[in-house]
Amino acid sequence: MTTPTSSPASTPRLGELERAVMEQLWDRAAEHPEGESVREVLEGLPAGRDLAYTTVMTVLDRLTKKQLVTRARDGRAWRYRPAGTRESLTAETMRASLEDASDRHAALLHFLDGASPDELAELRAALAEVERRRG
Amino acid sequence: MYALALALIAVVLAAVAPRIMARLKVFRRSPRAALVAWQAVSLAAVLSALAVAPAAIPFLTRTHTIACASEECPSAVAAWRTQWWAVLVVAAVVTFAVLLPLLVSGHRIGTRLRAARTRHTELVDVLGDPREEDGTQLRVLAHATPTAYCLPGRRSRVVLTEGALTALPTGELSAVLAHERAHLRGRHDLLLEYFTVLHHSVPGPVRSPEALREVRLLIEALADRAASRASGPVETARALLTLAHGQTPVAGLGAGGQGATAARMRLLADRPLPAPVVALMYLYAAAVVALPLTLLWLAWR
Numbered sequence: 001m002t003t004p005t006s007s008p009a010s011t012p013r014l015g016e017l018e019r020a021v022m023e024q025l026w027d028r029a030a031e032h033p034e035g036e037s038v039r040e041v042l043e044g045l046p047a048g049r050d051l052a053y054t055t056v057m058t059v060l061d062r063l064t065k066k067q068l069v070t071r072a073r074d075g076r077a078w079r080y081r082p083a084g085t086r087e088s089l090t091a092e093t094m095r096a097s098l099e100d101a102s103d104r105h106a107a108l109l110h111f112l113d114g115a116s117p118d119e120l121a122e123l124r125a126a127l128a129e130v131e132r133r134r135g
Numbered sequence: 136m137y138a139l140a141l142a143l144i145a146v147v148l149a150a151v152a153p154r155i156m157a158r159l160k161v162f163r164r165s166p167r168a169a170l171v172a173w174q175a176v177s178l179a180a181v182l183s184a185l186a187v188a189p190a191a192i193p194f195l196t197r198t199h200t201i202a203c204a205s206e207e208c209p210s211a212v213a214a215w216r217t218q219w220w221a222v223l224v225v226a227a228v229v230t231f232a233v234l235l236p237l238l239v240s241g242h243r244i245g246t247r248l249r250a251a252r253t254r255h256t257e258l259v260d261v262l263g264d265p266r267e268e269d270g271t272q273l274r275v276l277a278h279a280t281p282t283a284y285c286l287p288g289r290r291s292r293v294v295l296t297e298g299a300l301t302a303l304p305t306g307e308l309s310a311v312l313a314h315e316r317a318h319l320r321g322r323h324d325l326l327l328e329y330f331t332v333l334h335h336s337v338p339g340p341v342r343s344p345e346a347l348r349e350v351r352l353l354i355e356a357l358a359d360r361a362a363s364r365a366s367g368p369v370e371t372a373r374a375l376l377t378l379a380h381g382q383t384p385v386a387g388l389g390a391g392g393q394g395a396t397a398a399r400m401r402l403l404a405d406r407p408l409p410a411p412v413v414a415l416m417y418l419y420a421a422a423v424v425a426l427p428l429t430l431l432w433l434a435w436r
């Protein structure tokens with residue numbers, strides 16, 4: 001993950017692969033409640049990808065570091081599982097973004113900095129004013 | 136004595152000027168010029184405080200020489216020496232009392248922001264569906280609550296939810312995307328970070344939360360200008376209402392906006408300030424920055 005110019009092809013490709021691997025882990029979580037090995041992940045990915053075992057291992061390693069998957073030892077190999085369901089991680093992301101909107105140290109730039117229900121009437125009046133003067 | 140004048144100016148610029156400027160709501164009609172004025176005032180406050188010690192040095196060395204030119208040299212020099220050191224220590228303390236909190240708060244806030252952004256980008260990259268709308272690369276989250284935001288930085292992202300794409304008609308969506316693109320293109324995150332760091336580096340009683348709030352509003356108003364250029368003020372205002380409406384059932388999180396959204400909508404109805412007023416605002420900004428620099432130059436002349 002250095003500058004985009006240093007590795008023009010590999011960084012976006014790795015990002016795309018990480019997504020594909022996560023998708024597969026989520027989709028097959030019911031079939032593999034104990035997690036998937038690197039080999040299983042590799043064999044599950046679309047054949048046309050022509051991926052090396054080490055590439056998949058790298059991707060799973062990166063996802064582990066990002067705490068998006070967890071791993072457990074199974075004999076000499078590791079088994080990988082998503083750190084949360086797609087829904088729970090989406091909920092976590094949404095919660096973080098909505099809380100951030102009302103934070104004084106905002107890390108994200110929102111279109112709307114949150115609005116309370118009692119503010120809605122005021123917003124409707126303001127919209128009417130914009131429509132009247134600029135419509 | 137210039138050092139004293141600089142210290143006084145620093146206090147006025149840090150504590151008094153922001154409170155007055157936050158009240159000048161008319162500034163909001165030219166958010167870019169207003170933000171330049173805000174940056175000028177804060178920069179001048181920091182420069183004034185940092186210049187206190189450097190401005191004290193020539194004054195002290197000069198008095199020292201004058202004292203020595205007279206007849207009763209030995210005892211006078213000894214007396215001056217003590218004062219010399221006392222004043223220099225006070226001036227240095229003033230300078231470092233400004234510099235140190237600035238560096239500490241800059242480091243603390245910067246680290247925290249970057250950690251939050253990195254974590255969020257990692258989540259959005261595996262959860263968000265990459266899509267293109269209106270010439271903008273998006274990450275779409277599978278969630279019904281409508282929301283739109285961007286992750287600033289080198290690897291910037293514009294994030295929308297399925298709920299936002301469903302709720303926003305084409306014109307409103309273009310307004311939202313233009314707003315987010317303006318944030319990213321203008322590196323508004325750096326501007327916001329700069330003011331947040333300054334805000335937290337000044338002592339509590341001097342701090343003015345209304346100033347930070349005003350700057351945040353101006354940054355939003357600036358991005359709204361871009362949205363307004365892309366799809367008109369009415370569509371932009373409608374997009375604000377659409378998202379506010381869609382978020383209220385979940386936004387029991389407390390209104391971070393504090394009336395800012397209504398203020399932004401009213402600004403969309405206003406025309407920009409006339410050119411001469413804007414020119415005056417830039418002139419004010421230039422004069423404010425020139426003040427501490429001129430005093431420092433006079434002290435060393």
Ligand SMILES: [Zn+2]
Nearest residue numbers: 109110111358
């Ligand atoms: Zn914004």
